[in-house]
Amino acid sequence: MSETADFLFIHAHLFTMEGSGVGYVEDGAVAVRDGLIIDVGPTPALQARFVATETIDASRHALLPGLIDAHMHTPWAVVRGVAQDVAHWMQKGLAPYARHLHREAALAGSWLNVLEALKAGTTTMGDFAHPIDGWAEIFAAVGVRAVLTATINALPPGQMASWRVGDLYPFDDAVAERCIREALALAAEWHGAENGRITVMFGPQAADMLALDHLRHIKRLAAAEGLMIHMHVAQGDREIDQMVKRYGKRTPAFLEQIGYLDDQLLAVHLTEATEEETAQIAYSGARMVLCSGSIGIIDGIVPPAVAFRSAGGLVALGSDQAAGNNCNNIFNEMKLTALFNKIKHRDPTVMPAWEVLRMATIEGAQALGLGHEIGSIRRGKKADLILVDLDALNLMPTLTAPIRNLVPNLVYAATGHEVDLVMVDGRVLVRNGRVLTVDEAAVREEVQQRAWEVAAAVKRDPIHLDMALLQAMDEGKL
Amino acid sequence: MSETADFLFIHAHLFTMEGSGVGYVEDGAVAVRDGLIIDVGPTPALQARFVATETIDASRHALLPGLIDAHMHTPWAVVRGVAQDVAHWMQKGLAPYARHLHREAALAGSWLNVLEALKAGTTTMGDFAHPIDGWAEIFAAVGVRAVLTATINALPPGQMASWRVGDLYPFDDAVAERCIREALALAAEWHGAENGRITVMFGPQAADMLALDHLRHIKRLAAAEGLMIHMHVAQGDREIDQMVKRYGKRTPAFLEQIGYLDDQLLAVHLTEATEEETAQIAYSGARMVLCSGSIGIIDGIVPPAVAFRSAGGLVALGSDQAAGNNCNNIFNEMKLTALFNKIKHRDPTVMPAWEVLRMATIEGAQALGLGHEIGSIRRGKKADLILVDLDALNLMPTLTAPIRNLVPNLVYAATGHEVDLVMVDGRVLVRNGRVLTVDEAAVREEVQQRAWEVAAAVKRDPIHLDMALLQAMDEGKL
Numbered sequence: 001m002s003e004t005a006d007f008l009f010i011h012a013h014l015f016t017m018e019g020s021g022v023g024y025v026e027d028g029a030v031a032v033r034d035g036l037i038i039d040v041g042p043t044p045a046l047q048a049r050f051v052a053t054e055t056i057d058a059s060r061h062a063l064l065p066g067l068i069d070a071h072m073h074t075p076w077a078v079v080r081g082v083a084q085d086v087a088h089w090m091q092k093g094l095a096p097y098a099r100h101l102h103r104e105a106a107l108a109g110s111w112l113n114v115l116e117a118l119k120a121g122t123t124t125m126g127d128f129a130h131p132i133d134g135w136a137e138i139f140a141a142v143g144v145r146a147v148l149t150a151t152i153n154a155l156p157p158g159q160m161a162s163w164r165v166g167d168l169y170p171f172d173d174a175v176a177e178r179c180i181r182e183a184l185a186l187a188a189e190w191h192g193a194e195n196g197r198i199t200v201m202f203g204p205q206a207a208d209m210l211a212l213d214h215l216r217h218i219k220r221l222a223a224a225e226g227l228m229i230h231m232h233v234a235q236g237d238r239e240i241d242q243m244v245k246r247y248g249k250r251t252p253a254f255l256e257q258i259g260y261l262d263d264q265l266l267a268v269h270l271t272e273a274t275e276e277e278t279a280q281i282a283y284s285g286a287r288m289v290l291c292s293g294s295i296g297i298i299d300g301i302v303p304p305a306v307a308f309r310s311a312g313g314l315v316a317l318g319s320d321q322a323a324g325n326n327c328n329n330i331f332n333e334m335k336l337t338a339l340f341n342k343i344k345h346r347d348p349t350v351m352p353a354w355e356v357l358r359m360a361t362i363e364g365a366q367a368l369g370l371g372h373e374i375g376s377i378r379r380g381k382k383a384d385l386i387l388v389d390l391d392a393l394n395l396m397p398t399l400t401a402p403i404r405n406l407v408p409n410l411v412y413a414a415t416g417h418e419v420d421l422v423m424v425d426g427r428v429l430v431r432n433g434r435v436l437t438v439d440e441a442a443v444r445e446e447v448q449q450r451a452w453e454v455a456a457a458v459k460r461d462p463i464h465l466d467m468a469l470l471q472a473m474d475e476g477k478l
Numbered sequence: 479m480s481e482t483a484d485f486l487f488i489h490a491h492l493f494t495m496e497g498s499g500v501g502y503v504e505d506g507a508v509a510v511r512d513g514l515i516i517d518v519g520p521t522p523a524l525q526a527r528f529v530a531t532e533t534i535d536a537s538r539h540a541l542l543p544g545l546i547d548a549h550m551h552t553p554w555a556v557v558r559g560v561a562q563d564v565a566h567w568m569q570k571g572l573a574p575y576a577r578h579l580h581r582e583a584a585l586a587g588s589w590l591n592v593l594e595a596l597k598a599g600t601t602t603m604g605d606f607a608h609p610i611d612g613w614a615e616i617f618a619a620v621g622v623r624a625v626l627t628a629t630i631n632a633l634p635p636g637q638m639a640s641w642r643v644g645d646l647y648p649f650d651d652a653v654a655e656r657c658i659r660e661a662l663a664l665a666a667e668w669h670g671a672e673n674g675r676i677t678v679m680f681g682p683q684a685a686d687m688l689a690l691d692h693l694r695h696i697k698r699l700a701a702a703e704g705l706m707i708h709m710h711v712a713q714g715d716r717e718i719d720q721m722v723k724r725y726g727k728r729t730p731a732f733l734e735q736i737g738y739l740d741d742q743l744l745a746v747h748l749t750e751a752t753e754e755e756t757a758q759i760a761y762s763g764a765r766m767v768l769c770s771g772s773i774g775i776i777d778g779i780v781p782p783a784v785a786f787r788s789a790g791g792l793v794a795l796g797s798d799q800a801a802g803n804n805c806n807n808i809f810n811e812m813k814l815t816a817l818f819n820k821i822k823h824r825d826p827t828v829m830p831a832w833e834v835l836r837m838a839t840i841e842g843a844q845a846l847g848l849g850h851e852i853g854s855i856r857r858g859k860k861a862d863l864i865l866v867d868l869d870a871l872n873l874m875p876t877l878t879a880p881i882r883n884l885v886p887n888l889v890y891a892a893t894g895h896e897v898d899l900v901m902v903d904g905r906v907l908v909r910n911g912r913v914l915t916v917d918e919a920a921v922r923e924e925v926q927q928r929a930w931e932v933a934a935a936v937k938r939d940p941i942h943l944d945m946a947l948l949q950a951m952d953e954g955k956l
Contacts, residue, residue, distance in 0.1 A: 019954060020953075020954070021953055021954030021955040021956075022954065022955060022956065023954065024954065024956070077874075078875065079875075079877070079883075080873075080874065080875065080883060080887060080891065081877075081883030081884070081886040081887040081890070081891065082877060082881045082883050082886075083881075084826075084830070084831060084886040084890060085816075085826060085827055085830035085831060085886070086826065086827065087825075087826060087827055089826065112871060112874060112875075115871055116871040116872050119871065120872075293817075296817045296820060296821055297817065297820065297826060297890065298826055299824075299826060300820035300821050300823065300824045300825050300826045300828065301821065301824060302821055322891075325890075326886060326887060326890035326891040327872050327890070327891045329872065336817065338563075339771075339774045339775065339814065339818075340817075340818075340821060342774060342775065342778035343774055343778050343779065343780055343818060343821060343822070344821070345778065346777075346778045346779060347565075347778050348562075348563060348564065348565060348567065348775060348776055348777060348778045349563055349564065349565055350778065352562070352563035352950070352955070353562060353563060354950070354955040354956065391922060393590060393593055393594040393597065393918070393922070394594050394598075394805050394807065395558075396555075396558065396590060396922060396925055396926065396929075397556065397557075397558065397590075397925050397926045397929035397930070398926065398929075399557070399559070399560060399929055399930070399933045400933075401933060401937055402933070402936055402937045402942045402945065402948065402951070403560045403561075403933075403945065403947045403948070403951060403956065404951065404956040405557075405558060405559030405560050405956075406559070406956070407955070407956050408559040408560075408562040408563070408804060408956075409558060409559040409804060412559070412562060412775060412803070412804035412805070413558065413559065413800075413804040413805045415893035415894070415895060416893070417893060417895040440871075444869060444871070444874060447874055447875050448874065448875045448876065451874075451875035451876075451877055452875070452877070455877045455878075455879060455880070455881075458880055459879055459880045464880045467880065467881065469881045470880065470881070472830070472832070473880070473881060473882065475498070475499055476497060476498070476499030476500065476501065476502065477499040477500060477830070477832040477885070478499075478500065478502070478832065478881065478882040478883075478884070478885050478886075
């Protein structure tokens, strides 16, 4: 007697990501009903068991869990590519744009970034931004899974560009209080919304961007609300310098003293963490987000993810913001993560393809506290699935024995453009590479218009004369 | 009075790569006739001057010189992805496949690789391979520009897998002599063929793979034929170990003594060259090929291209072989080159986007001795041109002031899939992302079939039991 399914994927090169490896199933099938994975196994067995509303022939495709991007700042996509190849990236590159990133521009950036990531197979987006009206609604409208974090800091807005490198940042209690109110409102409205697709974390931006009292208050609130804390930690020499000047200690020791190091912390970057500090954070149960592309471009540094994993810590991947990283694509992050760490350790066996594929799926899910719902293809989990076209020239050929070449090619050769189909919560959002839920052309037009507005405002603002890249413009290098 | 043109590109974001920067022209136009660029300038001026058979509206596109890949081994694409994440890549990863790479498989690999590279905007391909029948014909049939190098070594074929790490390789004079005859025949038939689109270099594979007499003979022959020498130099600790054991000196000193260090040498990799050796090679006038992706994956090393350039040397980019690097795509190489070198030097200003774009175009052309013909968009040069779609989500938005974001996005965000049109020698080979000159579907089918044959032969050969990745297969990691 047949059971019903909404979708039955058949004949796939299936990677369930269950167990300790990649969980490969040859000629694999997955049945989906009411947004959930209801069965996983060989195609003949599932074909015998289910009658599906739609059967999707996944021949010559890899079927994987949707990819997880644990750390983005989507609004910044609206000024992609304006601040590369500079020292003091924040002050000398980004700051003039930060000052003129008006609400409509920020929303256009989020639209752009969400579609870009979705088309490249990212189904869960961990976004960290000011919670302006309309921001959360974008994730809801597109239909992706999101972990939203409202930025909380105590920094007077619009002043970043005028700080001198090395001066202590000024704090404004009113700013911190407003941010906290907004974060609470976001949690009240969105945590668990959209069939649970949207969840919320608390986001003290960094230990150097809030006063001690603010940080203590936020930790108490997060614990009371049952929300994780998503925070930049040891994200640059700039931060360490601020912390040492203000408290006489580096960030990890400071966070330990104020009770932040526990399994409710999602610690982003750890760029400047020593081996010892890295192990300390991992032992605490805190999770790490590794943003290889962003930190590579902005700082020329490979964060200590190998050490963090060696100490037993969970690592998720993040694409950070397009104004620094230029793209928000987890295929890109997988590849850069594997390569950068081989180079850092001068060893080609470090961070093999399967490890980074696990970080982009099941381990990323676990790091976000969502390992019970997503990140692998298992009966009862949410149906967040992607199909990757193995007939793309750059992924050919497909070999299965004696060595199966699919995982190395997914990590080292795929670009994200090979993603044909994306399903989130049992709903097809992308088919044949096209977004079904929103009008992509309208998003493109809006993005271009708003980006021009921001750039024009920057050009009118004398502060732009301090930008490092003006010299490259003058020299004909851009 | 109007002049005629075959093609007139108008309204482009034009990067001529002339001068010392990127040669940006806003609303730029290029006229092409009889395979040559006949004019370059602002759109209104060229529209007034020319009547073209076809006018191509390049609005919202970047128009660039075709990209140059100075070092490939195209046959290996047929076993893409079988040897990553391993130590002793050649012996423990690739060797079993090398033994079973039969002629039809090698040709299928070349077909695959040429189409993959072409679609990603590579117009000049520097291929290094055994000159089997039908190999050069592939480049001619597709219509790309090629610099072909026939492999010359003295290594008894099929034995690589049985060498023990650290033993001196055996040499066979008959093998070297046959290789030299084949290289001479290739040069006689193909150097300057296809309207000059195909040229030839001499390819002693590496200083450790030929006896001293062979190397001297090859240098004399190359000088007599007026051909450059394309050679792997200091490509790994394996090579240095062989050289020290055989001659008591490292490769660069050895090459200097036998007269190889001059401006006729295209030296590939320099993986193990010290700073001093790197400068020595650059000062000699020899050119370097930097294969960032390949050496990153195989060795976890960033070759000394920054030092080579600091010493005044010319550097071209190369994608090497897909069995190690997994892809043959110069957008990928530009990005990895910029990022790896920032990391190596822990400095985000190292290898900025414009520098790597120059290495992929004009400086790459100069390194290959083709700087007078290709590599920039200038009146009188060959019409090798590409159009990149700036409306691809991952390249949006387009900003031109106060900072122009196009070059950073082309280097840090593009994947090659955004290439819409490719012209070589004034002929459109790719349009709307589709190859016009050959049947891509037929190539795909042939590649898959031949790849299976090779893999099946490897599986039957007991030597495959020595492959490092078998353990990963057993553990469910592939």
